[in-house]
Amino acid sequence: MAHVLGQQESTLVKAGAQRRGAINPLDPRMRIVMAVVFAVVTVAVSSLTALCAALAVSLSLLAASRLPWRKTLKRMAMMDGFILFMLVLLPFSMPGDPMFTLWGFPASWQGFWKAVEIALTANAVILSLMVLVGTMEPVTLGHALHRLRCPEKLVHLLMFTIRYIEVLREEYLRLRAAMKVRGFRPATNWHTYRSFGYLVGMMLVRAIERSERILDAMKCRGFSGRMPLLQDFALTRRDIVFAAGLGALCAGLIILDLA
Known part of the structure; x- marks a missing residue:
């Protein structure tokens, strides 16, 4: 009976680990650093091709994390609601080639493509931060930031x-x-x-x-201005492979933007 219960417990643990996806087991410090690197690269690129590729990378990270798609995209839609008003007004406020006229106000193609660029950048960056950083426990995030000096x-x-x-x-x-x-x-x-x-x-x-x-x-309770950290972090081979892969993708985004 104990052997059967042990096998069932092992099965449940493995199933829970599979539901966690491939992002949670990574070193939190590496996740924070790579999230910052990816965000900086995404903001730096400007071509629509590179931005679409950056959004595809963020969606791939979402798939690897095995987060619920509907709930995550619903949060993304809430974020888009804040910038929707700006994106709608941008074609009318940026001069350029007229696309159409509404109540005497011309909308430019340049403003439209700038709005698309901002939307792609914001969604790619926010989605990557939600996957890499937003899935951490607050205490783990604080300890990782402390370890990063x-x-x-x-x-x-x-x-x-x-x-x-x-x-x-x-x-x-x-x-x-x-x-x-x-x-x-x-x-x-x-x-x-x-x-x-x-x-x-x-x-x-x-x-x-x-x-x-x-x-x-x-x-x-003996607080002296410093919090003792009971959790220690250690880089593994998986962390190095993940960092190298995401770094290569960031370099590919830069090359794609310059091409």
Whole structure:
């Protein structure tokens, strides 16, 4: 019976490892460095052929990571919503050969292709960052940045922000619920603006009080300004192969852009 249970457990572990894909087992430091390299190269190239190839590389990384396509692309669509307004206005604001005229405003081909270039660049970079960096645990990301010799205070700030952003959100929701119970309904008047100002001020006051309590609790537990890192990283052959492959693809993007 123990042997059968052991085989079942081994099967489940292997299945979980397969679902994780080929990206998660990589060294987090290597993932961060290669994400930055790929982003810099993608921003540097300008030809549509190279940008389409960069987007294809990002999609290949997404496939290798085995992340859910629908959920990931939905997040990408949310990002595109922020730049959609700019992309729509760019053909009308950039001079060049007219493509069509809308209400007396000409849209240029140069502005249209610039909008396509920006859209391809943004999607390729954001998708690669989501796959390579966004799949890390926050603590793992902080430890990897520390191992990469990032400023220690910035690493602490990142980790505390990730840890307590949800706490601040819950505090905001409690304050909004208290305002609704007291009959507050937002409108376009000075009372609404003043009430939201009080809301922001109260959140700042409570955040300062909470930070002081957290600092006292950390000092009681021996915090001296530095966080001991219990996780150690080591480069493997898989990491080197991945870095060499992605580096070769980045070099190919540069060559394709110059061709």
